[in-house]
Amino acid sequence: MEPGQSITPAGARPTRRVLCIEDEHFIAELYDRALSKAGYQTTLEVDGARGLELALSDAFDIILLDLMVPNVTGIEILRRLRTEKPDLKAKVIITTNLEQRDDVRADIEKQADGYVVKAELTPRELVGILDGIA
Amino acid sequence: MDYYDALAKKVRRNLLITMTVVTLASCGLAYLLLVATDLPPFIILIVAGALAMLMNAIFSATTTKWLLQPLQAIWQAVVHISPTNHGEPAPNIDQLKLGQEMVGSLVNQIYQLASEAAKHTTAAPVLSSEYGFIPSNLPLPLFVLDESETIQFANPAAAEYIGQKTDALIGKNVYMVLDMAFPNKDTLDAWLKESKTTVATASHSWERVRLNVLDNHPTRLFDLAAYYNKDNPNKQSTMLVLFDHTKQYSQDEQAVSFIALSVHELRTPLTMLRGYIEAFQEELEGKLDPQMTDFMQKMAANAQQLTAFVNNILNVARIDDDQMELHLVEEQWPTILESTIEGLKLRAKVRGVQLQTTIAPDLPAVAVDRLSIQEVITNLVDNAVKYSAGAELVEINVHMNQEGQVETTFTDHGQGISAGIMPNLFTKFYRDHRNRAQIGGTGLGLYLCKTIVEAHGGHIWVKSKEKEGSTFGFTLLPYASLAAELKNGDNTDIVRGAHGWIKNHSMYRR
Numbered sequence: 141m142e143p144g145q146s147i148t149p150a151g152a153r154p155t156r157r158v159l160c161i162e163d164e165h166f167i168a169e170l171y172d173r174a175l176s177k178a179g180y181q182t183t184l185e186v187d188g189a190r191g192l193e194l195a196l197s198d199a200f201d202i203i204l205l206d207l208m209v210p211n212v213t214g215i216e217i218l219r220r221l222r223t224e225k226p227d228l229k230a231k232v233i234i235t236t237n238l239e240q241r242d243d244v245r246a247d248i249e250k251q252a253d254g255y256v257v258k259a260e261l262t263p264r265e266l267v268g269i270l271d272g273i274a
Numbered sequence: 275m276d277y278y279d280a281l282a283k284k285v286r287r288n289l290l291i292t293m294t295v296v297t298l299a300s301c302g303l304a305y306l307l308l309v310a311t312d313l314p315p316f317i318i319l320i321v322a323g324a325l326a327m328l329m330n331a332i333f334s335a336t337t338t339k340w341l342l343q344p345l346q347a348i349w350q351a352v353v354h355i356s357p358t359n360h361g362e363p364a365p366n367i368d369q370l371k372l373g374q375e376m377v378g379s380l381v382n383q384i385y386q387l388a389s390e391a392a393k394h395t396t397a398a399p400v401l402s403s404e405y406g407f408i409p410s411n412l413p414l415p416l417f418v419l420d421e422s423e424t425i426q427f428a429n430p431a432a433a434e435y436i437g438q439k440t441d442a443l444i445g446k447n448v449y450m451v452l453d454m455a456f457p458n459k460d461t462l463d464a465w466l467k468e469s470k471t472t473v474a475t476a477s478h479s480w481e482r483v484r485l486n487v488l489d490n491h492p493t494r495l496f497d498l499a500a501y502y503n504k505d506n507p508n509k510q511s512t513m514l515v516l517f518d519h520t521k522q523y524s525q526d527e528q529a530v531s532f533i534a535l536s537v538h539e540l541r542t543p544l545t546m547l548r549g550y551i552e553a554f555q556e557e558l559e560g561k562l563d564p565q566m567t568d569f570m571q572k573m574a575a576n577a578q579q580l581t582a583f584v585n586n587i588l589n590v591a592r593i594d595d596d597q598m599e600l601h602l603v604e605e606q607w608p609t610i611l612e613s614t615i616e617g618l619k620l621r622a623k624v625r626g627v628q629l630q631t632t633i634a635p636d637l638p639a640v641a642v643d644r645l646s647i648q649e650v651i652t653n654l655v656d657n658a659v660k661y662s663a664g665a666e667l668v669e670i671n672v673h674m675n676q677e678g679q680v681e682t683t684f685t686d687h688g689q690g691i692s693a694g695i696m697p698n699l700f701t702k703f704y705r706d707h708r709n710r711a712q713i714g715g716t717g718l719g720l721y722l723c724k725t726i727v728e729a730h731g732g733h734i735w736v737k738s739k740e741k742e743g744s745t746f747g748f749t750l751l752p753y754a755s756l757a758a759e760l761k762n763g764d765n766t767d768i769v770r771g772a773h774g775w776i777k778n779h780s781m782y783r784r
Contacts, residue, residue: 166550167542170550171549237538
């Protein structure tokens with residue numbers, strides 16, 4: 141995408157900004173590729189503490205949040221986002237491969253806008269889900 | 275004894291004064307009559323005697339009342355603390371004219387003794403009976419509660435289990451002593467509240483109750499049994515018995531978390547594998563010869579297959595550990611079925627099988643847990659494809675059956691199943707020994723399907739003929755038929771465990 145371009149190739153809506161907090165470099169790389177190809181502007185962050193800082197800036201439309209990230213866990217990031225930034229614009233989608241107990245998962249789902257198991261989706265399928273988020 | 279001596283001295287002195295006054299008054303009157311009148315001495319004696327008797331009567335009445343005051347105060351104190359007391363007030367020592375110090379001291383001792391006795395008599399009704407040795411020697415923690423859920427009795431096993439002394443437990447609220455976490459909303463508190471308002475006697479049991487204990491004590495896991503009878507003697511209405519399973523349940527939890535971690539470790543490279551295969555497919559589209567394209571599809575299909583298998587392992591572990599919850603919500607069955615089948619087409623295609631779906635019109639909405647029921651579809655389609663043995667078509671058919679349920683069937687035209695092994699097909703780890711060498715599998719898939727379908731309230735079946743193929747089918751309940759179960763819930767889904775009902779509402783968001 142050209143710098144300064146503000147609409148997707150389809151011209152449907154302004155470029156959407158995605159913050160991807162993910163410590164698995166290969167997965168981050170794949171998501172970055174698929175998201176960029178689909179016209180999203182991606183910011184990658186491998187560290188939980190810096191990820192939280194970025195998320196609190198509220199400069200994103202979507203936050204992809206892995207639960208197992210170093211320094212501050214994904215769950216902690218989610219909780220702090222909800223308490224410190226109750227009117228957060230971004231939709232928070234949990235991306236994980238770690239299966240939670242149902243009660244823990246219910247707790248997470250109450251605070252997040254979505255929950256996906258990474259292995260269940262190819263990057264393109266994940267982009268398809270994000271496209272569907274208003 | 276000082277108080278007693280003082281009292282005796284005072285009584286002796288007062289009696290002496292009284293008797294002296296009576297004697298002097300009588301003698302004085304006799305002398306006056308003798309000097310001042312001509313009455314015969316006989317009459318004078320009678321008059322003086324009558325005065326003495328009158329004065330004695332008056333003095334004895336007042337003296338009796340005065341002398342008995344201390345006794346009355348002690349009697350009042352004893353009656354006051356008696357269990358059969360019906361409003362008798364405590365004695366007012368300050369108003370005593372006689373023996374205030376001694377009575378005050380005695381009454382104090384009575385109250386002290388009563389308070390000591392009360393500590394011990396709380397346990398007495400249980401322990402004093404002929405079989406009183408039973409609760410004390412019972413090798414299971416036992417608690418007896420009154421109507422206000424205060425602990426009236428705890429046996430030595432209970433004290434040891436909690437890590438406190440028995441005396442420290444008596445008189446405390448049970449929830450202060452036992453900080454319990456239940457697997458769901460069916461808690462002791464909820465059950466007791468309901469039992470107290472609706473029944474005279476009730477019993478109930480819970481599994482996998484977690485006891486959060488003080489620092490330095492490991493968490494304990496146990497089964498709990500409770501008995502409630504509001505007419506129990508001494509208002510000891512509730513009995514609790516704890517069956518410790520800490521070791522066994524912790525191992526189960528560790529096993530599941532071990533499996534969950536292993537699954538995580540398998541899923542992470544699978545995510546990458548699937549991602550890179552997709553990237554290759556996109557980048558190389560149109561540049562590969564047909565064979566390479568086919569290889570690429572086979573890689574993608576097998577990465578998918580492995581992901582599905584990893585899910586099977588995880589789900590079976592969760593079912594076996596009773597950790598799977600299903601959230602039944604209103605769904606359009608064709609939508610779920612078709613989207614799931616779409617995701618399975620690649621796997622069928624690389625094995626040379628085509629999936630053909632026929633769905634009857636006007637089906638009612640069904641009550642399903644989307645994620646779990648997708649596992650059922652995936653397993654049944656994978657099985658049909660795997661056992662097609664060269665046949666090119668697997669048919670999926672959806673219709674209403676005669677019982678008014680939505681029935682979905684999966685038919686392959688492969689090798690079929692021999693009658694001898696049909697009864698064991700849905701058993702965990704069961705595999706057809708004839709195929710073990712040729713066709714992979716763990717014997718988890720059909721067990722998982724059966725458990726999930728039955729937790730939905732449906733049933734699963736199979737029909738097969740050797741060399742002609744097999745049909746697996748399962749039924750789902752229309753959502754409307756479960757409407758009655760929703761009447762109390764403010765949410766619109768129904769929650770069930772893999773082994774039965776759990777509760778009738780939940781906060782899950784989908």
